[in-house]
Amino acid sequence: MITPLLFLAAILAAPKPADVAKPAAAADGWDKAFEISKVEVPAGIDDQVGGLAFLDDGRLAVAFHRGEVFIRQTDGTWKQFAEGLHEPLGLLPDGKGAVLVMQRPELTRLVDTDGDGKADRYQTICDSFGMTGNYHEFAFGPARGPDGALYIGLNLASSGAGIFKEIRGTWSEIGKATRENLAAGKTGGAGRMYGRVPYRGCILRIADNGRGPTELFATGFRSPDGIGFDAKGHLLVNDNQGDWRGSSPLQVVTKGSFNGHPASLVWTPGWNKGEPLALPVPELEKLRTQPGGVFIQGELSNSPTQPAVFPASWGALAGQVVFGEMNAARLVRFVGEDVGGVHQGAMIPFLDTKALRNGNHRLAFAPDGALHVGKTHLSWAGNNGIVRIPAPKALPPLIESVHLTAKGFEVRFTAALDKASLTPALRSFRYKYHSTYGSPKVDELPLESAWSLSADGKLLTLPLKDIREGFVHEIKLAGAKSTDGRELLGPIAYYQVVKK
Amino acid sequence: MPRWFLTPLLALSATLASGQDGKLLYEQNCAACHLPDQMVVGPSLIEITKLYDKKPKEFVVWSIKPVKKRNGVIEMPSMAHLGEANLLAVREYMITASQGLKEKPAVSKDPLARPARRPEIQRMFLPNVGPAAIAVALPGDLNYTFDAGDCRLRTVWRGDFLDCWAYYKSNGKATATPLGTTLWQLPADESLQKRVKFLGYSVDAAGLPTFEYERDGAQFREKIVTEGKTLVRRFEVTTTKPVSFTLDPATTCSSGTVLNKLLTLTPAEAKSFTLTLRLL
Numbered sequence A: 001m002i003t004p005l006l007f008l009a010a011i012l013a014a015p016k017p018a019d020v021a022k023p024a025a026a027a028d029g030w031d032k033a034f035e036i037s038k039v040e041v042p043a044g045i046d047d048q049v050g051g052l053a054f055l056d057d058g059r060l061a062v063a064f065h066r067g068e069v070f071i072r073q074t075d076g077t078w079k080q081f082a083e084g085l086h087e088p089l090g091l092l093p094d095g096k097g098a099v100l101v102m103q104r105p106e107l108t109r110l111v112d113t114d115g116d117g118k119a120d121r122y123q124t125i126c127d128s129f130g131m132t133g134n135y136h137e138f139a140f141g142p143a144r145g146p147d148g149a150l151y152i153g154l155n156l157a158s159s160g161a162g163i164f165k166e167i168r169g170t171w172s173e174i175g176k177a178t179r180e181n182l183a184a185g186k187t188g189g190a191g192r193m194y195g196r197v198p199y200r201g202c203i204l205r206i207a208d209n210g211r212g213p214t215e216l217f218a219t220g221f222r223s224p225d226g227i228g229f230d231a232k233g234h235l236l237v238n239d240n241q242g243d244w245r246g247s248s249p250l251q252v253v254t255k256g257s258f259n260g261h262p263a264s265l266v267w268t269p270g271w272n273k274g275e276p277l278a279l280p281v282p283e284l285e286k287l288r289t290q291p292g293g294v295f296i297q298g299e300l301s302n303s304p305t306q307p308a309v310f311p312a313s314w315g316a317l318a319g320q321v322v323f324g325e326m327n328a329a330r331l332v333r334f335v336g337e338d339v340g341g342v343h344q345g346a347m348i349p350f351l352d353t354k355a356l357r358n359g360n361h362r363l364a365f366a367p368d369g370a371l372h373v374g375k376t377h378l379s380w381a382g383n384n385g386i387v388r389i390p391a392p393k394a395l396p397p398l399i400e401s402v403h404l405t406a407k408g409f410e411v412r413f414t415a416a417l418d419k420a421s422l423t424p425a426l427r428s429f430r431y432k433y434h435s436t437y438g439s440p441k442v443d444e445l446p447l448e449s450a451w452s453l454s455a456d457g458k459l460l461t462l463p464l465k466d467i468r469e470g471f472v473h474e475i476k477l478a479g480a481k482s483t484d485g486r487e488l489l490g491p492i493a494y495y496q497v498v499k500k
Numbered sequence B: 001m002p003r004w005f006l007t008p009l010l011a012l013s014a015t016l017a018s019g020q021d022g023k024l025l026y027e028q029n030c031a032a033c034h035l036p037d038q039m040v041v042g043p044s045l046i047e048i049t050k051l052y053d054k055k056p057k058e059f060v061v062w063s064i065k066p067v068k069k070r071n072g073v074i075e076m077p078s079m080a081h082l083g084e085a086n087l088l089a090v091r092e093y094m095i096t097a098s099q100g101l102k103e104k105p106a107v108s109k110d111p112l113a114r115p116a117r118r119p120e121i122q123r124m125f126l127p128n129v130g131p132a133a134i135a136v137a138l139p140g141d142l143n144y145t146f147d148a149g150d151c152r153l154r155t156v157w158r159g160d161f162l163d164c165w166a167y168y169k170s171n172g173k174a175t176a177t178p179l180g181t182t183l184w185q186l187p188a189d190e191s192l193q194k195r196v197k198f199l200g201y202s203v204d205a206a207g208l209p210t211f212e213y214e215r216d217g218a219q220f221r222e223k224i225v226t227e228g229k230t231l232v233r234r235f236e237v238t239t240t241k242p243v244s245f246t247l248d249p250a251t252t253c254s255s256g257t258v259l260n261k262l263l264t265l266t267p268a269e270a271k272s273f274t275l276t277l278r279l280l
Helices: A002-015 A029-033 A179-183 A260-269 A280-286 A314-317 B003-016 B019-029 B044-053 B056-064 B078-100 B188-194
Strands: A036-040 A049-054 A060-064 A070-073 A076-080 A091-093 A099-103 A107-111 A121-126 A139-144 A152-155 A202-208 A212-220 A227-229 A236-238 A247-251 A305-309 A321-325 A331-339 A341-351 A358-367 A371-375 A386-390 A399-404 A408-413 A426-431 A440-446 A459-463 A471-476 A492-497 B120-124 B133-136 B140-145 B154-157 B181-185 B196-203 B209-215 B218-225 B230-238 B243-245 B249-252 B256-257 B262-263 B273-277
Touching: A036 A459, A049 A091, A049 A099, A049 A358, A049 A371, A049 A386, A060 A091, A076 A099, A091 A139, A107 A139, A121 A202, A139 A227, A152 A227, A227 A305, A236 A305, A247 A341, A331 B262, A358 B120, A371 B003, A386 A440, A399 A492, A408 A471, B019 B078, B044 B056, B044 B078, B056 B078, B133 B209, B140 B218, B188 B196
Parallel strands: A305 A358
Antiparallel strands: A036 A386, A049 A060, A060 A070, A070 A076, A091 A099, A099 A107, A107 A121, A121 B196, A139 A152, A152 A202, A202 A212, A227 A236, A236 A247, A305 A321, A321 A331, A321 A358, A331 A341, A341 A492, A358 A371, A371 A386, A399 A408, A408 A459, A426 A440, A426 A471, A471 A492, B120 B133, B133 B140, B140 B154, B154 B181, B196 B209, B209 B218, B218 B230, B230 B273, B243 B262, B249 B273, B256 B262
């Protein structure tokens, strides 16, 4: 029989729940609504996460900064699956005993052919792209499309450094900086970001799950760290604020599209317009596909990362997309819709809490629905390790979706809102498209709306006169509360109108 | 920029942006590259404070129009979008936030350094090879680099394996250092890249890799082992045409015909042969 005193002693002696990350400040609404805990990582490694995914059998596979791949076994222990990779920055399961890993020089299939739990074959799936040795030539992916093909993203080089004397791939003579100067570390005239070997700044498609030929799929990227498909099969690729990137864009990528950063235009088949950086901006503007969403610099994300699709266990969010963010302790949801043949939508802050911490790089949902976030920094702002966020039993008050109508916007909530707490503040703005790093918000326009809330308190209708194509429309609902007094979490949405 | 332009803006700054704004603006715009007590992408707040402690105007001018100042450090993007008043608030915050802090010295040694597991394979940026290099530590004290770009053995060295700390501590803006003495190396020949296709490698039970690649349409398998003071390259080549190698003075072959340093093997001879590299 357990006496009350012994029972108390037993509780005190019991091991504490594993390293629950507590916020430095007082618990906020997010921290109350979601449970964020650390996942134990393999001992003795640099636990910056480059790739993270759940295998078909439910085990977690993670690729780390120094080139190891570990798999967490069903008993919770980690077993090393592979090692020696060069900066793996993406991992995708590929059937029993195999994973695909994107490393700097190639997309590799790691196969355990003898079933001992360790990869014994490192099969090169795609290395038909150039490398100059410039640190910024990271490689991302792969994402598997509904067409069964694999998609990878290749970074441009950065003028923060030159190139190696010996390179892989055929050097492009288009560009002011000479190969000799760049090899000597002199980057003058190169452009802030440059791509002088194929197919830097591009998305490549490798048919038939990597067994088929590789083709150039799209151009126009700078640093496409986040690449993935949404539930409806749109290829979503984000990019990082910088030159030609006023604020980090979300590109909805189609075959043959040019997605904004000019350096990679030289890889367009039949390119005959010379140095793309010298083309007039209006000409580039005509060529480019506008982003379907914008990660607002500062407010939402300075360095967006991998997209993941919410599973059914996340209730009203199921099928929506969530992105990581490196710079801030926050994630970002994207709620997209097709309007006039264009996929566009709203960015909404998610898990905007210090308890999450920053460096949110690789996202995957476990079979039980728990979101796992792997962190990295690579010497920029960021973090390390892995955190786990189970699907909540019930969602807190959130903006569920934003829908563009012929008359304005409709904002749906996960809980009934108290009308008295609503003071919608609306405006639209855009960012400059130019070679300069970043952009201020420009052409701002405050918007007025004779808004109304539905009888059930879950649908806010915002009639608007001045909806502008090519502009972000900000819907701010600061101070909004549910009818039972809970704060609306992430009370702001940024809808990028490409088509109205 | 004319000096008169800044003066009225400086006067306005106190009312436009508060210290709290400075913290938020720093977090949103600067923190990715500037940590309080440590150089990362850019200098620490301690160093910035030293540079601009009594120089608010210079801070604003620099932030609006930065130039490349330090070797091996990227040029800061312009922060013109923040405006002078906000930049001054950022500077105030940087001074406050760095108070009492001491600059952390750069970590010069790898905290996770360990002896090489022999054999061990590590793909890495390395000197004297192309960027798609694969370093291998063999049992004993020999190490080599196989270049996946031209599909050739490129360097051999004796000693501890690699010091990759310069790479690992950052984002790859440095090559690793092979430890010990270089015994042999081949110069670059980028023209080979068009003739080869790297297919990957398999790892045997002992942990040794066998590289697989195509060259001029022939299928190569190459495994490199040590035998005494030699490095033995065991080849299995599937080909319908003769294959050839240019032999360097340190290399001998187990079969084939050598003419003017050019080794030629018939398809039958190429099925299984070795090249032996004598090392000092």
